[in-house]
Amino acid sequence: MIEWSETELLIRDAIREFVDKEIRPHLDALESGTLPPYDIIRKMFASFGIDALARESVSKLLSKERGSGGGGLAFGGQEAMALIAVSELAGVSLGIVASLGVSIGLTAQTILTKGTQAQKERWLPGLATFEKVGAWAITEPDSGSDAFGGMKTSVRRDGDEYVLNGQKTFITNGPYADTIIVYAKLDDGSDVRDREVLTFVLDKGMPGLTQGKPFKKMGMMSSPTGELFFSDVRLGRDRLLGESESGRDGDSKAEVKSGFAVERIGVAALALGIINECHRLCVDYAKNRKLWGQEIGRFQLIQLKLAKMEVARINVQNMVFQLIETLRAGKMPTLAEASAMKLYSSEAATEVAMEAVQLFGGNGYMAEYRVEQLARDAKSLMIYAGSNEIQVTHIAKGLLGR
Known part of the structure; x- marks a missing residue:
């Protein structure tokens, strides 16, 4: 590939028209952090029919998996369109792309990759259409680039449930997220650095979950970033992605x-x-x-x-x-x-x-x-x-x- 095709250029121009009409007039409010980007993203999804396409794609995927136990969401030849959209949005408001990418590209994709059929049915439809905002929480105040070794957020078994405690920081969409992927180490008595990392799905409003206010940042102000706090959050096994601690669906590294x-x-x-x-x-x-x-x-x-x-x-x-x-x-x-x-x-x-x-x-x-x-x-x-x-x-x- 050495240049954009005619179709891709038409897509680019359509996105630029949306950006000029729906994003640039609101840049000051977005950049001050007073206007979260989510309604603008939903309007973009509706304007380009992305929400309808996502709804149909997820429906077909889940229907196929019910029948055969297999399937997956493929790029479907839309690689160029997705990258053009990301690029055009980044040139005017990088934070919008960050909020969108973390919700769709990380939160939904993690559930798609690791989740059981029931978990996909439960969380994917809302995330794929952006009716629900997703967050992906791994970074902690003391871990920095040592994401796994320095991880202190932990879960312990309590009967058929788990109890989650700890803190995450620099979490994109954290202050407003409806669905949150959280990585935590299983407290099994072994050396802390060697403990298995498990993946859970939390929902906004759960007892013990606190979503901090948005940070003031140097840039990307249009993307709300904040802390998450977990204080004895009780999690059923249905919230453990894959519902298994071991094998393919266990260790998340x-x-x-x-x-x-x-x-x-x-x-x-x-x-x-x-x-x-x-x-x-x-x-x-x-x-x-x-x-x-x-x-x-x-x-x-x-x-x-x-x-x-x-x-x-x-x-x-x-x-x-x-x-x-x-x-x-x-x-x-x-x-x-x-x-x-x-x-x-x-x-x-x-x-x-x-x-x-x-x-x-x-x-x-x-x-x-x-x-x-x-x-x-x-x-x-x-x-x-x-x-x-x-x-x-x-x-x-x-x-x-x-």
């Missing part, structure tokens, strides 16, 4: 790593959206902003900045094109490959966005011109889905076969 890979390949599309928007704004500004009687685009230093932006745009776009071809072939990038994509694209987006602020000069530092928002959002990509320092480790381990 391999499944979490797969989720990390999905997040990281998505960062390339997010970065492309930010780069495209910075590129567009800077080219327009260079053509129209005048100093000493001429457009600043005539100055070589400005031209150098624009040229480097174009190189970054081409590189990251080609990375996305390769990803689409990989997915169409029915393959997934390895964790090391996903980490490499995340590392490069997030650094490229951050560099482009910071250069955009510099190109705009004093105006670039003002919220009115939006490049300062793009710079703040781009920086988050170097931390989101695992810090870039951790990506280096995963890439090296992949190369060294460790």
Whole structure:
């Protein structure tokens, strides 16, 4: 794949029209954190018929599984459309994409992958159509990049139930989520770092569950992020994903790593959206902003900045094109490959966005011109889905076969 097809360009233009009409007018409220993004996402789903398609897809999947015990949701040739949508949204409001991606891409996908038939019937329909907002909770205050080893949230058996205690932080959608995936270590008396990690599904309003208020953040303010607190939350076995502690449906570490890979390949599309928007704004500004009687685009230093932006745009776009071809072939990038994509694209987006602020000069530092928002959002990509320092480790381990 070397370019977008005519159909894909039409899809892109339709998304841009929605963005201009339904998102840009609300950017100040979104970026201040006073307007959660969920109603806008639902309106987008309704406008493009995504909710109806999701409802039909989940219905067919569940019906097939009832009859044969097998089945799954495939990409269905929609890889390009999904990545175009993600990219276009990221260029105007990265937080909207984060909230959407965590709810659909992590929460729903985890239930789809690990859940029993009854669990899929119970939670997937609401999540797939975005009637329900999902959260995926693994990060803790003291664990950082040591997500498993440093995990302190625990569950203990109590008869036929489990009792959950602990705390999660930096949880996207955490303050408002209706359905929450929680990872916790089974308190079985073994060494804490070696304990099995189990996966549970919680619902908003359960006794002992407290959803903290949204954090104030440097960027991605349109995506509510907060803490979750668990105090003797009683969980029936029906909330243990797979309803089994051992075997394929037990220990969750391999499944979490797969989720990390999905997040990281998505960062390339997010970065492309930010780069495209910075590129567009800077080219327009260079053509129209005048100093000493001429457009600043005539100055070589400005031209150098624009040229480097174009190189970054081409590189990251080609990375996305390769990803689409990989997915169409029915393959997934390895964790090391996903980490490499995340590392490069997030650094490229951050560099482009910071250069955009510099190109705009004093105006670039003002919220009115939006490049300062793009710079703040781009920086988050170097931390989101695992810090870039951790990506280096995963890439090296992949190369060294460790």
